[in-house]
Amino acid sequence: MWQALYDLVLDHHERRLAQIAALGITPGDLKALARLVPGEPASMRTLAERWRCDASTATWLVDRLEKRGFVARGAHATDRRVKSVVLTAQGEQARLELLNQLYDPPTAFEHLSKSDVAALRRIISRLAGRPAQHS
DSSP states (O other): OHHHHHHHHHHHHHHHHHHHHTTTOOHHHHHHHHTSOTTOOEEHHHHHHHHTSOHHHHHHHHHHHHHTTSEEEEEOSSOTTSEEEEEOHHHHHHHHHHHHHHTSOOGGGGGSOHHHHHHHHHHHHHHHTSOOOOO
């Protein structure tokens, strides 16, 4: 059962990554954008921890995002030696569009009844240890 669910998610994710790649966005770019919080500047150290990578990889990712106009570097609010990174308006829009694409469910879900979807939502919420969401 787990293998079938994992295969479904992985297949869907790989198709989404191919669509995103057509826009010039790499999986690393996507992961970085998804984990940036709009309106919340973060230090390079914080980003490296959040992205689970080393400092040089975080710098490389920020460089890529900055060239696309998605982020801007600036001085940290309390320590001028530290660089802060924040999403630009263009970056916030790109992030939103990419997450909407990524979270668009597989077409296989269209074949489920409303009660099947509700049951699946309850099961996933229970597995994740959180209350069921209603949407």
